[in-house]
Amino acid sequence: MSPPEFNSFNFNKSVHEAKMARIQRRLIFPLALLLAVGFYYTSSFHSSIPALRWQHGSAIAPGVLDDPEYFWRKLPTHYQLQSIRPLPGGKPLKLPKIQHQFSQETSAEKATRLERQLAVQEAFGRGWKAYREHAWLQDELAPVSGGAKNTFGGWGATLVDNLDTLWIMNMRSEFEDAVAAGTNISFETSSLTEVNVFETTIRYLGGFLSAYDLSGDQRLLRKAREVGDMLYVAFDTPNRMPITRWDVTKAGKGELQEASSWALVAEIGSLCMEFTRLSFVTGDPKWFDATERITEVLKAEQSKTKLPGSTYPPPSLLDVFSNMQNYATLLLYAILLLTVDTVWPISINPKTKDFHGDNTFSLGAMADSVFEYLPKMVALSGGLLPEYGEMYTYAANTAKKYSFYRPMTPDNADILLAAAVHVNKDGAGKEVPMSDFVGQHLVCFVGGMLAIGTKLLQRPDDLDIARKLTDGCIWTYASMPHGIMPETFLMTPCPSKSTTCEWDEYAWKKALLASAEEDVTKLTKEQISALADQVISDKRLPKGFTDVMDRRYILRPEAIESVFVLYRVTGDKSLLESAWTMFQAIQEASKTNLANSALADITIASKDKPHQTDSMESFWMGETLKYFYLIFSEPSLISLDEYVFNTEAHPFKRLLR
Incomplete structure (x- = not known):
């Protein structure tokens, strides 16, 4: 019998498997120790504390607002659950x-701050x-014509989105009127055939829950439950994906x-x-179960995507034990090893x-909030859901x-x-991996996300x-004519984000011509510069920008969100x-006789007012003005x-010890 042919793949595979076996043997003892300690902590913790019914650290009665006759609760369930994940x-x-430990402000600082706060509140009041x-009770105001629009189901999106803003701004009379009207909204039918579950969740469910957390008004919790019961039906699918x-x-x-x-x-x-x-606030785990199933898939799929990462540097056992506060932290460090x-x-x-x-x-459009919610879920749950911290660590x-x-x-x-x-x-x-250097206003939230993560998850x-x-x-x-950022744009990247990057006007002009798909291979340097000047004039490009693809400003909040955080x-x-400079710029360009409007093109000359598009999404008052306030x-x-x-x-109120 002749010897088998040498197979380099099998050989390398065998070497790799041998190395992995050695690594696994080295990890058996520490992992076993971690699990043993964890079992002790888990057993002692869970045997002394009943099932979780926490609202901001205070126990509440289970079974609140159980209304089996509500329309969306009476619908038959087609795909029954075998079990529900507990809270x-x-x-x-x-x-x-x-938060930073703020020192006492001077009288002059306070006067300036209150003057600016009042200006924001006046904009909201208008x-x-x-x-x-x-x-x-319509979804949106048309701020130029004075009409109304129903773009989110006809359930009064602006009203619900701003309940908490009214409370925060101490507009109690307006708040009471809005609650009275909002509690009569029917979610049994919609002005739309197809609704966006995500938008409905963040605006309506989020709006009612937040207003309840701030005011304690049980009517708002009942409406949140109604919205939640409706949205829960979207999960009634064979694999429970919504x-x-x-x-x-x-x-x-x-x-x-x-x-x-x-x-x-x-x-x-x-x-x-x-x-x-x-x-958390109702004591009913069915909603937690619904999204936890999604989280389990996200976690399982995170290491399989096409964007490669790098192995997380394993901490020493000494580091593990010196940082150990509880079993969840201990298990997190164990998982980080692999x-x-x-x-x-x-x-x-x-x-x-x-x-x-x-x-x-x-991290921008179409993906943004899935990353944003990772550290925020750690805060919301009081650290009781450590998998979100794990996923955030890898994603960040x-x-x-x-x-x-x-x-x-x-200006370098x-x-x-x-x-x-x-x-x-x-x-x-x-x-x-190839970078696409499209800047987005929407992605401006990332600064705030990282700032929260750096504190909450100790990533200095x-x-x-x-x-x-x-x-x-x-x-x-600040670089745009009206002091307002566009929806999307292009800029030229520096060779490295950590070294000096000197301004090179000729390199910028070549880059913008490439963006404009101009063939410059046979042109002289002078001709390239002249052609670039024409493109700059035609496209109204400020220095540094190679293109502005979407010139709108739709009253977005993401930039002021990160400035606030x-x-x-x-x-x-x-x-x-x-923040004050940004607010003044937005007010100057977007203010109408009634309220504020989205803008069609913020690259026009500063002496001309941008065209107002008669659109004011609910997030203008519910997010942008709230963060400014x-x-x-x-x-x-x-x-x-x-x-x-x-x-x-x-x-939302965080679970606190």
């Missing part, structure tokens, strides 16, 4: 503080008065449903905060639970490696922006990145000045150590 047990953990007079673009009419008739084969990761992965909070960093792509397949097949990755590490870049600017500003990443095969068939190195990303958005605002985290007073408020108002904001800026 996490035990007392909330003592998590690190997020908008609310106009909504009340022209679009009451339908993100949901035919509410067919569902109301009790027809069979199944999850689609395509969805945006943000729309399926960003339901957990609202559903979990609803379970995990790689990665993020999810923007599109997924809920029908097959394939969350890793797409090749496009972004990958984002730092691939997503952030320093743009070349005429040391700022960062976030890029998208496409993973494509090169000539040799190897999958290679991320704070500098958080600041540079936030400064990148502030810089982009970073101010609360660092106490840096320069951020107050940046809060940054000029006492830091104790909606403290980040007591509340956590959902992606629609609705503050």
